[in-house]
Amino acid sequence: MTTPWERRYAQRTKGMGSSAIRELLKLTENPEVISFAGGLPAAELFPIDLFRAATDRVLTKYGRQALQYGTTEGYRPLREFIVDRMERYGIHATPDNVLITSGSQQALDLLGKLLINSGDLILTERPTYLGAIQAWRGYKAEFITVPVDDEGLRIDLLEEALCAGPKFMYILPNFQNPGGVTLSLERRRELIAIADRYGIPIVEDDPYGQLRFEGEHLPPLVVLDGEVMVNRNGQNNKGQGFGHGNVIYTSTFSKTLAPGLRLAWMVAPTDVVKHCVMAKQGMDLHTSTFIQMIAYEAIQDGELDKHVRLIREVYRQRRDVMLAALEKYFPPSVHWTRPQGGLFLWATLPEKMDAAELLQRAVAHHVAFVPGSAFYPNAKPDNWIGRNTMRLNFSNATPEKIELGIQRLGETLHQVMAQESVPA
Amino acid sequence: MTTPWERRYAQRTKGMGSSAIRELLKLTENPEVISFAGGLPAAELFPIDLFRAATDRVLTKYGRQALQYGTTEGYRPLREFIVDRMERYGIHATPDNVLITSGSQQALDLLGKLLINSGDLILTERPTYLGAIQAWRGYKAEFITVPVDDEGLRIDLLEEALCAGPKFMYILPNFQNPGGVTLSLERRRELIAIADRYGIPIVEDDPYGQLRFEGEHLPPLVVLDGEVMVNRNGQNNKGQGFGHGNVIYTSTFSKTLAPGLRLAWMVAPTDVVKHCVMAKQGMDLHTSTFIQMIAYEAIQDGELDKHVRLIREVYRQRRDVMLAALEKYFPPSVHWTRPQGGLFLWATLPEKMDAAELLQRAVAHHVAFVPGSAFYPNAKPDNWIGRNTMRLNFSNATPEKIELGIQRLGETLHQVMAQESVPA
Numbered sequence: 001m002t003t004p005w006e007r008r009y010a011q012r013t014k015g016m017g018s019s020a021i022r023e024l025l026k027l028t029e030n031p032e033v034i035s036f037a038g039g040l041p042a043a044e045l046f047p048i049d050l051f052r053a054a055t056d057r058v059l060t061k062y063g064r065q066a067l068q069y070g071t072t073e074g075y076r077p078l079r080e081f082i083v084d085r086m087e088r089y090g091i092h093a094t095p096d097n098v099l100i101t102s103g104s105q106q107a108l109d110l111l112g113k114l115l116i117n118s119g120d121l122i123l124t125e126r127p128t129y130l131g132a133i134q135a136w137r138g139y140k141a142e143f144i145t146v147p148v149d150d151e152g153l154r155i156d157l158l159e160e161a162l163c164a165g166p167k168f169m170y171i172l173p174n175f176q177n178p179g180g181v182t183l184s185l186e187r188r189r190e191l192i193a194i195a196d197r198y199g200i201p202i203v204e205d206d207p208y209g210q211l212r213f214e215g216e217h218l219p220p221l222v223v224l225d226g227e228v229m230v231n232r233n234g235q236n237n238k239g240q241g242f243g244h245g246n247v248i249y250t251s252t253f254s255k256t257l258a259p260g261l262r263l264a265w266m267v268a269p270t271d272v273v274k275h276c277v278m279a280k281q282g283m284d285l286h287t288s289t290f291i292q293m294i295a296y297e298a299i300q301d302g303e304l305d306k307h308v309r310l311i312r313e314v315y316r317q318r319r320d321v322m323l324a325a326l327e328k329y330f331p332p333s334v335h336w337t338r339p340q341g342g343l344f345l346w347a348t349l350p351e352k353m354d355a356a357e358l359l360q361r362a363v364a365h366h367v368a369f370v371p372g373s374a375f376y377p378n379a380k381p382d383n384w385i386g387r388n389t390m391r392l393n394f395s396n397a398t399p400e401k402i403e404l405g406i407q408r409l410g411e412t413l414h415q416v417m418a419q420e421s422v423p424a
Numbered sequence: 425m426t427t428p429w430e431r432r433y434a435q436r437t438k439g440m441g442s443s444a445i446r447e448l449l450k451l452t453e454n455p456e457v458i459s460f461a462g463g464l465p466a467a468e469l470f471p472i473d474l475f476r477a478a479t480d481r482v483l484t485k486y487g488r489q490a491l492q493y494g495t496t497e498g499y500r501p502l503r504e505f506i507v508d509r510m511e512r513y514g515i516h517a518t519p520d521n522v523l524i525t526s527g528s529q530q531a532l533d534l535l536g537k538l539l540i541n542s543g544d545l546i547l548t549e550r551p552t553y554l555g556a557i558q559a560w561r562g563y564k565a566e567f568i569t570v571p572v573d574d575e576g577l578r579i580d581l582l583e584e585a586l587c588a589g590p591k592f593m594y595i596l597p598n599f600q601n602p603g604g605v606t607l608s609l610e611r612r613r614e615l616i617a618i619a620d621r622y623g624i625p626i627v628e629d630d631p632y633g634q635l636r637f638e639g640e641h642l643p644p645l646v647v648l649d650g651e652v653m654v655n656r657n658g659q660n661n662k663g664q665g666f667g668h669g670n671v672i673y674t675s676t677f678s679k680t681l682a683p684g685l686r687l688a689w690m691v692a693p694t695d696v697v698k699h700c701v702m703a704k705q706g707m708d709l710h711t712s713t714f715i716q717m718i719a720y721e722a723i724q725d726g727e728l729d730k731h732v733r734l735i736r737e738v739y740r741q742r743r744d745v746m747l748a749a750l751e752k753y754f755p756p757s758v759h760w761t762r763p764q765g766g767l768f769l770w771a772t773l774p775e776k777m778d779a780a781e782l783l784q785r786a787v788a789h790h791v792a793f794v795p796g797s798a799f800y801p802n803a804k805p806d807n808w809i810g811r812n813t814m815r816l817n818f819s820n821a822t823p824e825k826i827e828l829g830i831q832r833l834g835e836t837l838h839q840v841m842a843q844e845s846v847p848a
Contacts, residue, residue, distance in 0.1 A: 003669065003693040003695055003696065004623060004625045004669075004670050005539070005625055005672070005692075005693060005695070005696050006695060008539050008591055008592070008625070009538060009539065009699060010537070010538060010539055010540055010541045010544075010563075012537050012538065012703065013538065013699045013702040013703050038493070039493075040492060040493055041492070043488035043489075043491070043492050044488065046487060046488055046491040046492075048483050048487035048488075048491070051483060051487075051491070051714075052479070052480060052483045052484075055476070055479045055480075055483075056476060056479075056480075059472050059475060059476045059479075060476075063470060063472035063475075064467035064468065064470055064472075065467075065684075066684055067467070067470040067472070067475070067682035067683070067684040067685070068464060068465070068467050068470075068682070068683060068684050069462070069463075069464055069683045069684065070684065102526055102686075102708040102711075102712075103708050103709055105706070105707065105708050105709045106707060106708045109706060109707045109708070113434070113436050113562060114433060114434060114436065114437065115429070115432050115433065115434055116434055117434045118542075120434075131705075131706070131709070134705060134706035135706040135707070137706070138537060138703060138706045138707075139434075167432055168432070199428060201428045201429055201432070245427065245428075246428050248429070258491035258492070258714075259491070259492060259493045260489075260490055260491040260492050260493065260494065260712060260713035260714045261491070261712055261714060262526075262708060262709070262710070262711065262712040268429075269427040269429060271427055271429070271430060272427065272429050275433060275437045278437040279436065279437050279562060281555075281558060282529070282533060282555070282558035282559040282561070282562045283529065283530060283533045283559070283562075283707070284526040284527050284529050284530045284533070284686060284708075285527055285529045285555070285686070286686070287526075287686065288526075288684060288685055288686040288712060288715055289684035290475075290682075290684045290685060290715065291712055291714065291715060
């Protein structure tokens, strides 16, 4: 049964999602299934009373403004709050460098709209964030990828990839989704130097940077880029914001506050912001004024810091429980990352084991994860790219469920390996 | 001063807005200026207490769900509410035909992403909604236009335009933005018959349909299209929703409830919805769960109907005050539409008068409007298309300010005409 619309599609949604896996993951709605599949924060930690009080204040003090159309750039006090917060991480921006977006996903979509022509090549980590792949496929981008290891992007393989001429690089430096790995300081410096030498700019996506459980916070790429600029220009760029920067930085309230708000931001040179504002105007006019004002009211008086400390502590415990359970229940031939923060870790099965097939068995055994091939831009049904990998989320389930779920998954793995005569 | 990003732009924001006019309209932030420029609802009518109570209920009963990630399709109870409401207007949909969007603007952007390839031709009314032009320029669409008169789209000129082969038609049948005119029933039937004959589908944008002050509600195009289908197929399509429909319908809560929510919807055949869901996933994952649940709670128990009745009454009064003031203060050589609903009316100055120049004088005299050329897709700085027209909003200012503002605008007009020796 066709509709008059069917033959008119611009094919921009082509290959945007593997429907087989999506169907399988729908089965995780069964409450019996312990799911490590989603990227969901722990809902029991949401600061509900904080939001109730904030909403009340917003409606009492600024009801008419909150419910009216707003500016595309975003609510100015919220942009000022973000500037202050960014300063803490060494990022010297002004409110004119900040654009509020409807989730980080919209920032990625905006950058796609602004920068990508059909057939343009984007360089990403391998694996990389699925949402970026989806957003930029919509603009018919192609992808060239560089693998990550425990210290993040393999810088030694970067220059060869850059020779293909990507339009920009997309990097998640902290507790990367899906790998859980962090780009080391040394590699950050090398990356910036190479980006500068080749003239290839960087989109730095940092949703998890504030969720570090241990170790030292590492400077964002955008800060290191600023230092290079100081050397390059022989003058201090401090206070000039993002006038000539090679890096666009994005972050979000989804992981530190609540994803149901759909509230994130981009920090970029003013000319990029100006173009993004024009594009966003055509996309959704602006992000909900009401939501922006509620979030702003909620995070006053140190409430955001307080909440982030709580999340860090809970997620750290959950990561520890998951790592211990993996040691206990997983076959020794499976390897995994040990993230210092964030929401995810990444497991690699023996070669030629197919995580998508494993998922089918696992769901029958009431446990779920995301097969890793979804995070490889160039994975296809007829190649083997990323097939033996999986992403495990540790932020959403309770410690008890994490222990039980990993036990079930370990049992499934042992079973499959025995049947297929894979050495455990 | 250039940045590394500058030479990388995909040129999708090109020609998205006339910055001169935007700069001029910034002057209307001066509280002395009476502005008929925006499309703003009356903020003093926003049901603030309703939202406070609704938020409280949502956070108490469903806090965790409201603040968590949600489905891309939208909050199911809200989609069911919309299905019920659409039924009232004769639109037989199921929740699978409904997609919640972040404002109608996002629905337009989604349809652009789904349907428009670079260079595709879109047929619009002349003048038409500025936001649609902006959204679709982002996909490098071209436009062919058909003029409207007091009964809406000039159907007698439609077939000639269709021969150019547009991908779809974009129609605002009720109290059109910016013209304020309504497509007559006879022309609606003709439009549907022609669309069917030529096989050119229609995007029906209906933000104002519920804000009718007088006269009979006319059936939406999507309903008339359904009737044609019944005849065509020799069977009753009722209950089958949008299986084979030629029309995609969009509407919004921005005008009936509050624009600061950024909450709207699309009703479309399920395969279109399915593709739009994939595209929306790449654009913003989903619309804020929190906002969707607040809106749903707020409009229960007939509250939406009650509120719409209030708005209708207030806007009707304001329209009457504006029409009376126009008669009183405007030169007889200026003509204007007499909308039966909505937020806008449209004035046409004598030929060769430039509304953009008039705006400069008007702002100095503390009154503002939007020059009409912005609403003509093919208006350019070097042609005269739409130059002698203007859009006047009557929903936002109080009756006293409307009277005073139109008096000021009339004085400005008389002054300019005297100076330029245009017959008043």
